[in-house]
Amino acid sequence: VEGVETQMVGRDAELRRLQASLSETIVDGTARSVTVVGDAGVGKSRLLYEFEDWLRLQPTEVRLLKARADQQHSGDPHFVIRDLLFSRFGIAEDDHGTIARAKLTAGLRELAPSTGSRETGLIENLVGIETGSSPEGATADASALREQMRTALATFLSRAADVMPVVVLLEDLHWADPSSLEMIDSLPIRSADSSLFILQLTRPILFESGSLPAPPTSSRIDLAPLGEAATRELVEEVLQNVTDVPTVVADELSALADGNPFFVEELIKVMIDDKTIVVDGDEWTLDLDRLDRNRPPSTITGVLQARLDHLSQAERAVLHKAA
Secondary structure, three states, X not given: OOOOOOOOOOOHHHHHHHHHHHHHHHHHOOOEEEEEEOOOOOOHHHHHHHHHHHHHOOOOOOXXXXXXXXXXXXXXXXXXXXXXXXXXXXXXXOOOHHHHHHHHHHHHHHHOOOOOHHHHHHHHHHHOOOOOOOOOOOOOOHHHHXXXXXXXXXXXXHHXXXXXXXXXXXXXXXXXXHHHHHHHHHHHHHOOOOOEEEEEEEOHHHHHHOOOOOOOOEEEEEOOOOXXXXXXXXXXXXXXXXXXXXXXXXXXHHHHHOOOHHHHHHHHHHHHHOOOEEEEOOEEEEOHHHHHHOOOOOOHHHHHHHHHHOOOHHHHHHHHHHO
């Protein structure tokens, strides 16, 4: 919510598990992956934010690689791996093949100086950089070529992790393409003897197809909805600028949110939009008379509709055309 900086609520145990897993990876030099599973709005991204914030404060420096899957590219082979390397090495989607290749080569050798031309060529092929020729030593058999490319990526990450621990952060894997999932799933095994840590965020739908079977060094953290006390704490945290929030109001918002942090925030945004909460700098006022007339929506759909209703006609027209 704009103008409010909140503390994370109700996820301390999960954060400690992530911290411990990374620490074990660094100490014993064994690759690990942790998959955080939770429904939309339950707090996966906030947990990741807090983990990254903690990482920046640690004395041990790590190499950070990040990617996010999206529905638009869920059918594009190896899109998540492409996003992982493109974002790390500053490669733009419209870069000419020669420029993209130079950036990739420089980036691979910066993280793992011993990366050879053969691995580089295979990774170029993997992420779809056009070079006009086949990678050095590549096979014509499609299945064997995929195996070579997976081995090349794992070799690069292992070598990079030998120089400095590597942390890979992957969001929205429920939208990932099957080839990316297969490759990500194999990395903890292929790069087993290295300080490689992979943190994956996904919704439960990913496991309905049986994706991501767990290797021995992998673990899973399920994020349940916040409990009643934690939800109430979050409501009070977001409403920290309101003096003396009536108990009945905090109770009603907590009950409506049903343990979903996103819902808590969106409910309060609706109250700001309709002037039930009047924002004046750091001083917020709750208009109880207006609250009686404008009851908060009871569903996420209702919340989103209420927020859309407060937009101007021109803004709604743009959203309509975009949708």
